[in-house]
Amino acid sequence: MATLSAMRPDEAERVQDELRTRLVLPAGRGPLPGTVVGLDVTYDTGSDRAVAAAVLVEVSSRAVLEVATAAGEVTFPYVPGLLAFREVPLLLAAIDRLSQPPPLLICDGYGVAHPRRFGLACHLGVLLDVPAFGVAKTAFVGTGPEPAAHRGAWSDLTDRGEVVGRRVRTRDHTKPVFVSAGHRIALADCTDLAVRLSAGFRIPEPTRQADISSRAALRASQNG
């Protein structure tokens, strides 16, 4: 989209500040959905091509119910704090190809654990007004103690005096992931889902399957 490719970093930050006024963060826990949608984007080396994947997963069984992908050109560069402007266009296209609107989104990245409290999960959640949260693999914003070594253990991620997320252990003796709420969901529910949706791997199935599907679709579009 031309408006995105022409946007400068300072303008993008203004957009985040504007969209943040629509952010809804419930104080307490709520009912959990029966299905969720995991999201991820895979980039081609040496070109602007990329493929986004949206994978619908049943919470109780962690089974993949549907996969949708969208390929295209990425125009916005990777800038820490502005990841959404790079990934949102293709992610929205992939989500749009699902046979049903997403009940809840799980993003590969952060939610409110962000310099301006508006990471990728907040951005997508607000645009679609759907519950959303982020599961990141590496540190970005926030500090805190190491959670206990067993699956299910977690510790607070604190930034500028606020708890913005949690480091969550999804597997025994494995490096924890960084969980933060995005929109219309409490951190405790995000933590619960991240652990329940993990099965033998560090990354929860929805996001893990989205990574696998987007990667496979990119390779397929390059070869066959």
Added chain:
DNA sequence: GCGACAG
């Protein structure tokens, strides 16, 4: 001022 910095 310098370094660090989701994917």
Added chain:
DNA sequence: ATCTTGTCGC
């Protein structure tokens, strides 16, 4: 993110 095989450990 991506370039990349086998290998050690839970």
